[in-house]
Structures are given as C-alpha cells and as structure tokens.
Amino acid sequence: MINELIIKAKDGDKAAQEDIIIKFTPLVYKLSLSYYIAGFDEEDLRQFGYLSIIKAIKSFDINRKVNFTAYVKWAITKNFYYEIRKAAKRNGEGSLNNANEEGIEYIEMISSDFDLENCCIENLMVNKLRKVINILTAEEKELIYYVYREKSGGLTQYSKEKNIKYSKCLQFRNEILAKLKKELISK
Numbered sequence: 001m002i003n004e005l006i007i008k009a010k011d012g013d014k015a016a017q018e019d020i021i022i023k024f025t026p027l028v029y030k031l032s033l034s035y036y037i038a039g040f041d042e043e044d045l046r047q048f049g050y051l052s053i054i055k056a057i058k059s060f061d062i063n064r065k066v067n068f069t070a071y072v073k074w075a076i077t078k079n080f081y082y083e084i085r086k087a088a089k090r091n092g093e094g095s096l097n098n099a100n101e102e103g104i105e106y107i108e109m110i111s112s113d114f115d116l117e118n119c120c121i122e123n124l125m126v127n128k129l130r131k132v133i134n135i136l137t138a139e140e141k142e143l144i145y146y147v148y149r150e151k152s153g154g155l156t157q158y159s160k161e162k163n164i165k166y167s168k169c170l171q172f173r174n175e176i177l178a179k180l181k182k183e184l185i186s187k
Contacts, residue, residue: 002068009057021053024072028053031073035080038087045080052079132183140176147173 001021004053008016021040028049056075060068099105133141146158155162159169 003062006057006060006062007067010060016053017057020057021050024053024069027069027073028076031076035084037080037083039090040083040087048079048083049076052076055079108139128184129180132180135183136176136179140172140179143169143173144176144180 002020003015005020009020028046030046032049035045052075053072056068056072059075060071063178079081105126133144136144143158146152147155155169155173156166159166162169
C-alpha cells in the first residue's frame with residue numbers, strides 16, 4: 001500500500017503526498033523533540049521534518065529493497081543534522097571585528113564609554129529639575145544657585161555675603177529643598 005502512495009506522490013499526486021506526510025507525522029513529532037537547533041522552535045523542526053519527507057518521496061527508489069519508513073527516518077535525521085551544521089556555522093561567523101553596512105566594526109561601536117540610557121535619564125531629570133526650579137521665588141533661586149553651582153561659595157559664604165545668620169540660611173535652604181522635593185515627587 002505504501003509503495004502505491006509513493007508511486008502516486010512521485011507522479012505529482014498531492015493527495016498521496018499528504019497521506020504519506022500524515023502517516024509519518026508521529027515520527028516527525030517524535031524526532032523534532034529529540035533535537036535542538038539554535039533559533040528554531042519545535043514547530044520549525046516539524047516543518048523541516050515534513051520537508052524531509054517530501055524530499056524522501058522524490059529521491060526514494062522503489063526498485064531497491066529498502067524499507068521506506070527507515071528511509072524517511074534516516075532522511076529526517078540527516079536533514080536535522082544538516083540544519084544543525086548550518087546553525088553552527090551562522091553562530092561561528094559572528095565576530096566583533098566584522099563590519100556593519102556602514103563599514104564600522106562592531107567593536108568600535110561598543111567600546112565607547114558613552115551610555116545612551118543614562119544620558120537620556122540624566123536629560124529627563126535635568127529638564128524636570130529646571131521646571132521645578134522655575135516655581136521658586138527669586139530669593140530662593142539665588143540661594144540655590146549660589147550654594148550648589150560650581151565655583152560658587154557654600155552656605156557659610158552666602159550667609160557672610162548677605163549678612164544673615166548661618167542658622168537662618170540653613171533653615172531657609174532646608175525649606176527650599178523640601179519644596180523642591182515635594183514638587184519633584186508630585187510631577
């Protein structure tokens with residue numbers, strides 16, 4: 001019976017080809033669970049198995065005294081091995097010295113100390129802080145800029161220049177920082 005299906009399938013009968021594939025579906029399923037190919041899931045492996053059956057139908061010689069079931073199993077296994085070798089070559093070809101489409105080597109792209117994610121986060125935080133600082137009064141802004149900007153004096157220097165007690169400046173600064181914190185958290 002299987003030989004009749006093979007002859008019909010070789011002559012181009014799609015129904016006979018589908019019947020053969022259906023007959024060997026459990027074998028394909030079993031073999032697909034036995035192999036792992038990087039980048040492919042079980043369904044992909046089953047598709048390789050079905051293609052292997054179609055190839056086996058085309059290349060099988062009915063005149064030889066070979067069992068078709070054994071031939072199909074052998075063909076599926078060999079095609080899985082072939083796909084494994086192809087996947088291994090693909091994985092082995094990756095190198096940081098390979099160039100992309102623009103001719104830049106991958107190693108040059110990643111060796112930089114620039115961290116885009118941190119840069120974006122810092123920009124967002126700076127923009128948010130600027131918006132919150134605009135809420136402050138002129139006097140509050142003056143104290144914050146004087147104390148926290150580079151090459152400016154500290155709180156002690158500010159209290160001396162403005163002729164205000166240090167404790168009063170410290171209390172004022174803490175109130176401003178609490179106000180900024182509240183605004184930053186709420187936005």
